[in-house]
Amino acid sequence: MLNERLRVICILGAISMGAILSSGCGPDFAPYWRVKKLRVLAIQADPVVLDGGEVAKLRALAHHAPDDSIDYAWEWCPFRVSTSDNYECPVTVEQLNAIIQQQAAKDGAEGSVPELPPDFFSLGSGKEVDFAYPATPEVINGFCEAILSAITDAAEDSPFADQLPVKNCEEGFDISIRLVATSSDDEIISRKRMKLSTGPKTPKNLNPDVTGVEIKLAKPAHFDQARAALPWVDALTQAEVDNPSAGWHPIAEDEPTPILAGIPFLVRSVVDPASVEIWTPPAPDGSDKTELDPEPEVFIFRWFVSDGDVDQASGLYVDDKNTLLDASETEFVVPYNASQSDYDGDGVSNGADNCAPLNNPDQRDSNGDGIGDACDIYIWSVVRDGRLGQDFIERQVRVVGW
Incomplete structure (x- = not known):
C-alpha cells in the first residue's frame, strides 16, 4: 500500500540529512516585466493547501515566441528544493527504493514490500496537471515528525538549526513542485511550494481570485x-x-x-x-x-x-x-x-x-x-x-x- 511505503520512507530524514540541510528556498522569479521569449511567470496550485483525499490542479502561466510551442514536465518532491540544484529533488526514486528494501529486510519482510514505480515523482505533461494527496494526513504527519526529529538532532548547536523545513508539523508539511518548460531553443526550470495538510490544525488558504x-x-x-x-x-x-x-x-x-x-x-x-x-x-x-x-x-x-x-x-x-x-x-x-x-x-x-x-x-x-x-x-x-x-x-x- 502507498501509505505503508510512505511510512517506511520516514527513516529517510536521518539518511538524507546533508541534502536537506543544504537545500533552501530559491529566490522568487525576478520581476522582469517585459517578456520577449520563453518565460514561466507563475505557477498556481488550487487548492494551495491540500487535504487528504483531495486533488490539486497545477497550472502554469507561460509565454513563448510566436510559431513556437512549449513542452511541460511536472514533478513533485517531499522536500524543499534549491535553485543551486535546478530545483532537483535531493532524493531519487532509486534511493527511496533502496531505503525501503533495507528497512523491509530489517523488519523481516524482505521481498514483501513492492518498489515505488520509476515515475513516482512524475506528475505528467501539459499546461495543467493534477496532483493527488499522496497518502493520508496521519502518514504525512508521521513523515514530517521523523524528518523534524532527525534534523533537530543533527543540527543541534549548529548554524543549520534555522534551516529546518518545518517547525510545527501540525501546521502542515511543505512540498515542492518542479516544472521544466522547454521550447525549441530554450528551457526554463521553475518551482512552486505548496502545503499538505497534516490534520485539522493546518491553516487553510485560498488563492486570490x-x-x-x-x-x-x-x-x-x-x-x-x-x-x-x-x-x-x-x-x-x-x-x-x-x-x-x-x-x-x-x-x-x-x-x-x-x-x-x-x-x-x-x-x-x-x-x-x-x-x-x-x-x-x-x-x-x-x-x-x-x-x-x-x-x-x-x-x-x-x-x-x-x-x-x-x-x-x-x-x-x-x-x-x-x-x-x-x-x-x-x-x-x-x-x-x-x-x-x-x-x-x-x-x-x-x-x-x-x-x-x-x-x-x-x-x-x-x-x-x-x-x-x-x-x-x-x-x-x-x-x-x-x-x-x-x-x-x-x-x-x-x-x-x-
Missing part, C-alpha cells in the same frame, strides 16, 4: 485624439474621462482591446474582495506569544507585458492603507515618435510599416487587417498573497494607430 483587467485613458487631455480611433473611448463622456474612478473599460478575454501608441493608459487588475482572507500570523521568534492578532492578507501585484512600457511593475495591497484597485494600478504606454523615419529600426519606414511603433521586419499580418501581428501585445497580471496562494490572468491589447 483575479477576475479581470481594466484599462482607461491616463490623461483626459488625450480624449479627443483617442475617441476618434477607439470605439470604447468614444463611448465615454467627458465627465467620465475626467473622473479618476470612472471611464474604466474591461479588456475582453477573447478579443484584444484597441489602443493608440504614443499616449499613456492606466491598467488595473480586478480581484474579488471576498478572496482577501483573515488569517493569524505566527509570532516572531522571541515573542511571548505563539500567534499575532488576526489580520487581512497582504496582496502583491506584478505586471508583465510582451511589449511597451509599464510605470510600476509591482504594487502592494495592505488593508487600511489602500484598496485592491489602487494597489494594482499601473501606467502602460507604447512609445512612438513619428519624427523618426523608421522609429522601430526594423528597416521599414513609418509610412509603410504595418506596426511602426514595434520592431517587425517580417511585417507579418496573419489576419490581413493591415495591422502587423507585432501590434498585438500581451498583458499579464500575477497576484500573490504571501502565503503560497496566487492567481493570474492574461489579456491582450492591439495598437491600431500611431
Whole structure:
C-alpha cells in the first residue's frame, strides 16, 4: 500500500540529512516585466493547501515566441528544493527504493514490500496537471515528525538549526513542485511550494481570485485624439474621462482591446474582495506569544507585458492603507515618435510599416487587417498573497494607430 511505503520512507530524514540541510528556498522569479521569449511567470496550485483525499490542479502561466510551442514536465518532491540544484529533488526514486528494501529486510519482510514505480515523482505533461494527496494526513504527519526529529538532532548547536523545513508539523508539511518548460531553443526550470495538510490544525488558504483587467485613458487631455480611433473611448463622456474612478473599460478575454501608441493608459487588475482572507500570523521568534492578532492578507501585484512600457511593475495591497484597485494600478504606454523615419529600426519606414511603433521586419499580418501581428501585445497580471496562494490572468491589447 502507498501509505505503508510512505511510512517506511520516514527513516529517510536521518539518511538524507546533508541534502536537506543544504537545500533552501530559491529566490522568487525576478520581476522582469517585459517578456520577449520563453518565460514561466507563475505557477498556481488550487487548492494551495491540500487535504487528504483531495486533488490539486497545477497550472502554469507561460509565454513563448510566436510559431513556437512549449513542452511541460511536472514533478513533485517531499522536500524543499534549491535553485543551486535546478530545483532537483535531493532524493531519487532509486534511493527511496533502496531505503525501503533495507528497512523491509530489517523488519523481516524482505521481498514483501513492492518498489515505488520509476515515475513516482512524475506528475505528467501539459499546461495543467493534477496532483493527488499522496497518502493520508496521519502518514504525512508521521513523515514530517521523523524528518523534524532527525534534523533537530543533527543540527543541534549548529548554524543549520534555522534551516529546518518545518517547525510545527501540525501546521502542515511543505512540498515542492518542479516544472521544466522547454521550447525549441530554450528551457526554463521553475518551482512552486505548496502545503499538505497534516490534520485539522493546518491553516487553510485560498488563492486570490483575479477576475479581470481594466484599462482607461491616463490623461483626459488625450480624449479627443483617442475617441476618434477607439470605439470604447468614444463611448465615454467627458465627465467620465475626467473622473479618476470612472471611464474604466474591461479588456475582453477573447478579443484584444484597441489602443493608440504614443499616449499613456492606466491598467488595473480586478480581484474579488471576498478572496482577501483573515488569517493569524505566527509570532516572531522571541515573542511571548505563539500567534499575532488576526489580520487581512497582504496582496502583491506584478505586471508583465510582451511589449511597451509599464510605470510600476509591482504594487502592494495592505488593508487600511489602500484598496485592491489602487494597489494594482499601473501606467502602460507604447512609445512612438513619428519624427523618426523608421522609429522601430526594423528597416521599414513609418509610412509603410504595418506596426511602426514595434520592431517587425517580417511585417507579418496573419489576419490581413493591415495591422502587423507585432501590434498585438500581451498583458499579464500575477497576484500573490504571501502565503503560497496566487492567481493570474492574461489579456491582450492591439495598437491600431500611431
